[in-house]
Amino acid sequence: MKILICESNPLLVQLMGKELMSEQNEVRLAWVSEEMASQLTSFAPDILITEVLLPHMNGFEFIHNARLQFPKMTIVVISSLSSNRLIELIFRLGADEFISKPLDPTQLNNHIQKAIRGKRNSFISNAIDYVTKI
Amino acid sequence: MLRKYKAVAVFLAAMILLIAFSFIVKSWLMQENWFLKSSSAFNWLHDLGRYLMATIEENQKQSTLLIWLFPVLFTALILTVVNIVTIALFILLRRWGSINLWRRKNKMRQKAQESIVEYLYGDSESALQQIKQLNKQMLVEEIISLRKQITGPKTEHLQLLFYQLGLDVFVTHKIKSARWFNKLLYIDAAQWMQVYAAFEQIQPYQYAENPHLRNVAQMACVNLDTGQAFAFLNIMDQSLPIWHQILLHKTMVRGSLPLPDFYSFLHSENASVIIFALNMIRLFSQKGPQNEIIRLVTHHDPMVRRNALRVVRDLDIYEAIPVVKQNFLGETLRVQVGMIQALSLDKPQETFEFYRNIWQDTPRRLQAEILKHVSPGLQAMLLKDMEPEQIEQK
Numbered sequence: 001m002k003i004l005i006c007e008s009n010p011l012l013v014q015l016m017g018k019e020l021m022s023e024q025n026e027v028r029l030a031w032v033s034e035e036m037a038s039q040l041t042s043f044a045p046d047i048l049i050t051e052v053l054l055p056h057m058n059g060f061e062f063i064h065n066a067r068l069q070f071p072k073m074t075i076v077v078i079s080s081l082s083s084n085r086l087i088e089l090i091f092r093l094g095a096d097e098f099i100s101k102p103l104d105p106t107q108l109n110n111h112i113q114k115a116i117r118g119k120r121n122s123f124i125s126n127a128i129d130y131v132t133k134i
Numbered sequence: 135m136l137r138k139y140k141a142v143a144v145f146l147a148a149m150i151l152l153i154a155f156s157f158i159v160k161s162w163l164m165q166e167n168w169f170l171k172s173s174s175a176f177n178w179l180h181d182l183g184r185y186l187m188a189t190i191e192e193n194q195k196q197s198t199l200l201i202w203l204f205p206v207l208f209t210a211l212i213l214t215v216v217n218i219v220t221i222a223l224f225i226l227l228r229r230w231g232s233i234n235l236w237r238r239k240n241k242m243r244q245k246a247q248e249s250i251v252e253y254l255y256g257d258s259e260s261a262l263q264q265i266k267q268l269n270k271q272m273l274v275e276e277i278i279s280l281r282k283q284i285t286g287p288k289t290e291h292l293q294l295l296f297y298q299l300g301l302d303v304f305v306t307h308k309i310k311s312a313r314w315f316n317k318l319l320y321i322d323a324a325q326w327m328q329v330y331a332a333f334e335q336i337q338p339y340q341y342a343e344n345p346h347l348r349n350v351a352q353m354a355c356v357n358l359d360t361g362q363a364f365a366f367l368n369i370m371d372q373s374l375p376i377w378h379q380i381l382l383h384k385t386m387v388r389g390s391l392p393l394p395d396f397y398s399f400l401h402s403e404n405a406s407v408i409i410f411a412l413n414m415i416r417l418f419s420q421k422g423p424q425n426e427i428i429r430l431v432t433h434h435d436p437m438v439r440r441n442a443l444r445v446v447r448d449l450d451i452y453e454a455i456p457v458v459k460q461n462f463l464g465e466t467l468r469v470q471v472g473m474i475q476a477l478s479l480d481k482p483q484e485t486f487e488f489y490r491n492i493w494q495d496t497p498r499r500l501q502a503e504i505l506k507h508v509s510p511g512l513q514a515m516l517l518k519d520m521e522p523e524q525i526e527q528k
């Protein structure tokens with residue numbers, strides 16, 4: 001799987017990269033805003049892990065654009081935001097999973113699996129809905 | 135008086151200096167052979183000055199004022215050029231220096247980050263040897279920035295690294311640093327890395343003049359002292375900002391710290407401390423003498439009264455209801471809104487009686503607030519008492 005991690009703290013981004021690095025995964029890291037947008041387009045990841053509070057960039061807009069660009073991509077958002085309204089907004093913009101900071105990097109894989117399962121289930125239920133409607 | 139004419143005095147002094155310097159320049163230009171003649175660096179300037187002076191003097195059409203002012207203008211021109219060149223050089227050198235410094239620091243920071251990741255996920259021993267050679271302040275900054283973002287087993291590794299590098303001793307020593315922002319960094323580091331030995335050093339800063347330093351020191355003391363963590367609230371003269379109150383609450387929740395008896399702070403003369411104590415009593419539902427809360431419903435500070443009313447409502451202190459009703463009419467609008475919310479505890483019939491008695495003397499905004507907080511049955515009964523015009527307006 002192709003994973004892109006976008007986070008402004010370079011140390012945290014490297015830590016998450018090490019956690020997800022394996023034979024099955026190709027991981028790319030971006031901690032500079034300009035790189036994030038360009039990597040997203042050029043790398044076309046299966047999973048995007050991103051922070052919302054990004055320097056020189058609107059994280060909400062970034063998530064929204066990523067969802068529009070890659071509808072099948074799994075988006076996992078990590079943030080220290082605690083407002084329910086904002087978290088709800090993040091999900092409405094297209095996120096599949098939200099991890100609040102401080103996060104346990106050893107649990108990152110579980111969160112990703114959960115997000116993928118959730119996406120698959122919603123896809124199946126949508127497909128069933130569509131078929132039953134027909 | 136002296137300050138008033140300071141600018142005039144400086145201007146006059148500058149003018150005198152300029153004129154004096156102009157005389158020197160004039161005498162320099164008048165001499166064909168001067169003492170720095172051997173220095174070719176100034177020859178062109180001397181020649182240029184002499185040429186210009188001769189041109190002005192030869193030209194009959196030029197005014198005498200220009201001839202007289204020429205040395206001054208020439209001097210001002212030289213000084214301006216020298217000034218511009220000096221400032222430009224200074225700016226360029228500083229910029230070049232700061233870019234170089236930033237590049238060097240960035241390189242070292244990258245190296246530190248790679249080594250820390252290597253320590254956490256790879257060969258700890260060799261990574262540790264590499265990290266030991268790096269700048270300690272930068273390591274503290276990096277480790278703390280990561281520590282704030284993560285939880286779980288990796289935090290223990292990070293803490294171990296911090297102690298293995300001897301950064302606990304470094305941090306404790308550096309808290310005495312002269313710059314307040316460095317103090318802030320090291321106090322924060324001591325707090326996050328649980329450096330209990332630093333407590334003694336941090337304690338005096340709980341009452342510092344600088345609000346940032348004071349707040350960080352207070353947070354650190356709450357984290358590091360297991361005994362009298364909130365003792366600073368008893369002595370504090372300054373206001374406790376709302377943002378700091380939130381951070382203290384977060385610290386207690388995050389660290390699962392043992393809660394102090396917040397009722398003991400309700401006698402403080404500092405209103406912000408009382409408000410903080412009331413908020414903590416409400417958020418942690420701490421039980422204690424209810425008389426203390428009821429007493430604060432009539433406190434002289436309206437903010438304290440509002441917060442006391444919130445506690446009355448959330449902790450179901452029924453005994454406060456008569457006091458609330460007694461003081462309702464003389465209160466400010468905001469406190470009255472708090473009182474209406476607190477009165478939702480009361481029995482419906484008694485609330486109705488109370489509201490009916492005060493209904494005519496209550497402003498419309500409050501009447502609307504009352505209607506929001508009573509049951510639909512009471513709403514209908516209260517609206518029945520009102521005139522049709524009033525209902526229409528509402």
